Amino acid sequence: MNQYVLLSHILRQDTPSYGNRDKVIIRANSSIKAGETANSSCLILSNNHIGTHIDVPRHFSMEGKRTTDYKIEDFIFENCVLVDMPRGVACLLEPSDFYNLLIDSDVELLLIRTGFETKRGTDDYWNNNPGLSPDLASYFRGRFPRLRCVGFDFISVTSWKFRKEGKLAHKSFLVPEDGAREIWAIEDMSLIYAPLVIKRVIVSPLLVEDGNGSSVTVIAEY
Template sequence: MKRLLLSYPLSVNTPVYKDNPPPEIVQQFSIQKGDLFNQFIIKTINHNGTHIDGPWHFNPQGKKLSELPIDYFVFHHVTVLDIPKTDDELITKADLEPFAHQIAGTDLLIIRTGFGKIRTSDPVRYGNHNPGFSASAANYLMVFDSLRAVGMDFISSTSPLHMDEGIAFHQTMLGKDRVDGRFILLIEDMNLNHNLSNVSVVYAVPLYIEGVDSSFATVFAEKRY
């Protein structure tokens, strides 16, 4: 069994979505400077870097991420779809329909557009011109009862050029106005620059922080040789 890290490390160079503030990481104590130990102060919004959007992010009646049991973040039926998209393009229902048989029975759907390849070389473009999802994609994905999360290789489910579509996508996926309480988590800014064939299990483990909508995540996959 081989393990693949599907998260990016959080750093001061982490790309940010639109005009969000970047992470600040300051060393408070330093052994090199004569202190007895090393210690850091980290200041960042909870949507910087690889993170999971929980229901409360767009759903006023939704659960906060820390209210979900740990088993909710372990996925045994993973499907990876390559759907190439570039700057400002949307993933629509029409893009997903040809893969209906693969999505059926899936608990984690990973969508790889290829946009993640520019994350390091062009972080401004990555944070301001990312692909996104359309409202039609959300309505289509909610039909699949087994689906618990969707992951992606771009910074946000919302393309800055298509804010209305992205907001509607988030609201539908995170269960706003649903009476049955159903929602699908969104794992944004994943590192999918790997060979993801034969992935058997994915763990998307959030940092449990009480009282917040969403949280940073360490995501890794187990892959059969």
């Protein structure tokens, strides 16, 4: 029997944001308790890159593809690998961190579990987070020719302590200068209960006009 686990955080008003600059606001529009006909809510995201969300090429290029430019099946991943790479302070994950890991060369979605998720709700989560090295994207393309997306349990590709490198890393994954294929990033994932063996992952973005990224619901089947 197939089982399922949620790999997204639920959007809440205390959802952390990169740089601690953005907010999620949830308030009632109508309320049965107030004698109105139905319950309805107002949801305001001050940035579409908050909570568990996906970065696509449009995020770093006006010519880049938007979330609405992809087929629905592009958001389904059949070959998924989870790797454990414990990190507790700001650092950059480098190609050398992956050299000795046994990872299927046909992987489509690579999930990186650092354990940093346990700091969510503290200032450390946004100002002392790990990030990805700009060199990782080209290394991944060379080693994993079918890789389409990476996901991880920290707040951004960019470490707050390595912002210059983070900008370059975003570009190297999403809009490489040599015209190589893009690799999406799913940031701020919940991987604490992710199983080591995953059959399939479905990523469901909120499809918005001119979407340069989107909140996503991520479900793993195992």
